Amino acid sequence: MAQHQVNYLKDGGLPVALTTIDKVVNWGRSNSLWALTYGLACCGIEMMASGASRYDFDRFGTIFRASPRQAELMVVAGTLTKKHAEFIRRLYDQMAEPKWVISMGSCANTGGMFNTYATVQGVDRVIPVDLYLPGCAPRPETLQYGVLMLQQKIRRESASRAQKPKRLM
Amino acid sequence: MRAYTPKDNVQKKPYYTDRYWVAPQVAKHNVSSDDVFAADLEAIKAKFEVLEAYIQVDQMVVIINAADNFGVIEMLKNELSYNQLSEMSAIDWLASEGKFEIFYQMLSMTKRKRLRIKCKIDEKESIQSVEKLFRSADWSEREMYDMFGVVVNNHPFMKRILMPDDWEGFPLRKTYPLQGDEFAAWYEVDKIFGKEAREIIGPENRDSARIDRYDTERFARLGHEVPRGTDISNGEPDTPLVYQETEGVFMIEKFDAEKSVVISDRDR
Structure with a gap:
């Protein structure tokens, strides 16, 4: 039986890395952004395409979860109606800290073309938003770029519990 | 100078007023021009009062009393083989007549004919359900209640x-404003945060053409990012999209285009 030899000290394969706690925590957080599936309209289709094999979110550590308890990222993809507003708030409150929100597409950003009585004019009236993606609908590349931008944002933040609470009001 | 119109009760004013253009009416024909419809109309007339009947776009329109709606539709279903209620709803004529018009769009598969029953009711009046005859009326009637x-x-x-x-x-x-009345405008804020949050969250921005004078300072174009407040009147620098910090990320290898292999032979 062949003996596999690993020279830990030579090949940079030393299983010890020196860093700060902040960096380790933020490395973990930014590279395992589990997203709550929140497809509300046609943007949801683009979000699903981003998760599927061609664009493949799994390689960034973004896995869609169907439960708010297991998610730290909410991608609000689509039109938020006034009837649904209370539920998005409830699901957001159910997500464990730390949590981030991406508002995907015109409808989620501002209400978009639905300048009517039944549409919330921007999800930021209900939940705090970290990143707004323009487009109607944004292409999967945009969402991918947005997630990578969010990863950079997370890595810039302090990992301690003293991080500023996000408050809408 | 434009004539003064009071604007203190905007919700009383109808959203759409046909000030300049009135839709032309499609020509109405006599029912006797179609044998099948003429026979149907005779059958209805034998039992119920018919206020008006005509053929428009190859469909017969029968206007009846609102009290007869269940009886007429029951007869159409059981005796005249109009076996499908494709659509039903109401039309708001409150401004001109003070009435709602209820219509039932019927389809006969065997006769290959479409027929519309219409009746009018007052604002406070109610109408008999036809859900017992057609299950499709269940949600349609709920929608009619919801919307009208x-x-x-x-x-x-x-x-x-x-x-x-x-x-x-x-x-x-x-009379309902398209962008909602006060209740609609504050619905989600009132429900989630309570009325006291109205001042903090502020009113909705309903003007899609609104331009903020600070917009050019606050936002930068994708791929042309500049720090906040930079004067861009002489053009912006071209910055490539950054997927990762330039100094690299802890424990994550940076993608090196030189090391990558581009597959030129697709069938490899």
Whole structure:
């Protein structure tokens, strides 16, 4: 039986890395952004395409979860109606800290073309938003770029519990 | 100078007023021009009062008394083989006549004919449900109640279908403003945070053409990012998209285009 030899000290394969706690925590957080599936309209289709094999979110550590308890990222993809507003708030409150929100597409950003009585004019009236993606609908590349931008944002933040609470009001 | 119109009660004013253009009416023909419809009309007339009947776009329109709606539709279904209720709803004529027009669009598969039953009711009047005859009327009648406020008698589950249960107002009435009344404008804020949050969250921005004088300072174009407040009147620098910090990320290898292999032979 062949003996596999690993020279830990030579090949940079030393299983010890020196860093700060902040960096380790933020490395973990930014590279395992589990997203709550929140497809509300046609943007949801683009979000699903981003998760599927061609664009493949799994390689960034973004896995869609169907439960708010297991998610730290909410991608609000689509039109938020006034009837649904209370539920998005409830699901957001159910997500464990730390949590981030991406508002995907015109409808989620501002209400978009639905300048009517039944549409919330921007999800930021209900939940705090970290990143707004323009487009109607944004292409999967945009969402991918947005997630990578969010990863950079997370890595810039302090990992301690003293991080500023996000408050809408 | 433009004539003064009071604007203190905008919700009383209909959203759409045909000031300049009135839609032309499609020509109405006599029912006797079609044998099948003429026979149907005779059968209806034998039992019920018919106020008006004509053929428009190859479909017969029969206007009846609102009290007869269940009887007429029952007869159409059981005796005249109009076996499908494709659509039913109301039309708001409150401004001109003070009435709602209820219409039932019927289809006969065997006769290959479409027929429309119409009747008018007052604003406070209610109408008999036809849900016992056609299951499709169940949701249609609920939607009619939701959108117009027309109450339907003997409906098994008379409740709003599209709008939330605690909604005020009936959105498809012509007096209902398209962008919502005050209740609609603050609905989600009132419900989630309470009325005291109105001042903090602020009113909705309903002007899609609104331009903020600070917009060019606050936002930068994708791929042309500049720090906040930079003067860009002489053009912006071209910055490539950054997927990762330039110094690299802890424990994550940076993609090196030189090391990558581009597959030129697709069939490899």
